[in-house]
Amino acid sequence: MKNIAAETQDEDEVEDFKPLSAQEAQAWRLRFPQVSVWRIVAVQALVGLAVALLAWGVTGRAVVGWSAGYGALAVVLPAALFARGVARQRPGGVGAAMVGIFGWELVKLVLCIAMLAAAPRLIPGLSWLALLTGLIVVMKTYWIALLVRSGVQKTD
Numbered sequence: 001m002k003n004i005a006a007e008t009q010d011e012d013e014v015e016d017f018k019p020l021s022a023q024e025a026q027a028w029r030l031r032f033p034q035v036s037v038w039r040i041v042a043v044q045a046l047v048g049l050a051v052a053l054l055a056w057g058v059t060g061r062a063v064v065g066w067s068a069g070y071g072a073l074a075v076v077l078p079a080a081l082f083a084r085g086v087a088r089q090r091p092g093g094v095g096a097a098m099v100g101i102f103g104w105e106l107v108k109l110v111l112c113i114a115m116l117a118a119a120p121r122l123i124p125g126l127s128w129l130a131l132l133t134g135l136i137v138v139m140k141t142y143w144i145a146l147l148v149r150s151g152v153q154k155t156d
Helices: 004-017 021-031 037-059 062-087 093-122 128-139 141-147
Strands: none
Touching: 004 021, 037 062, 037 128, 062 093, 062 128, 093 128, 128 141
8 A cells, every 4th residue: 555655646746847948947057057066176175275284384394284285185186087087078878977977986986095095105204183184174165165156046
């Protein structure tokens, strides 16, 4: 009985679906413009630089600044590679696009892990706390960029 009720509810939702007209779609695009992935990557890089300079300034130790900067770079570099890979247009439809996104996400994850594993050899006297601070702050920049994206008009 529960399956029949669930199927009926799904059918009702499908019947309520109404595609947008060309004018409605255009109005929706104007109200909710796309956020440029390159803009997010650039903001992440600037936030990473700010975190590194702040860490160096607060502690007075250059290695802490380098550690925070490297943590930020461990997010920014893979994100830029992901953005480049996903932004390229490929024929093949939705399935190919999804495989591309998952593939580039895997590349991004592996590169980030490899950079973190290489950190102690690349930065003598590495401060793990500063590295993780830079990494986390820059990672959270995604959410900040989505929350304060410019050009979004509020509805009445």
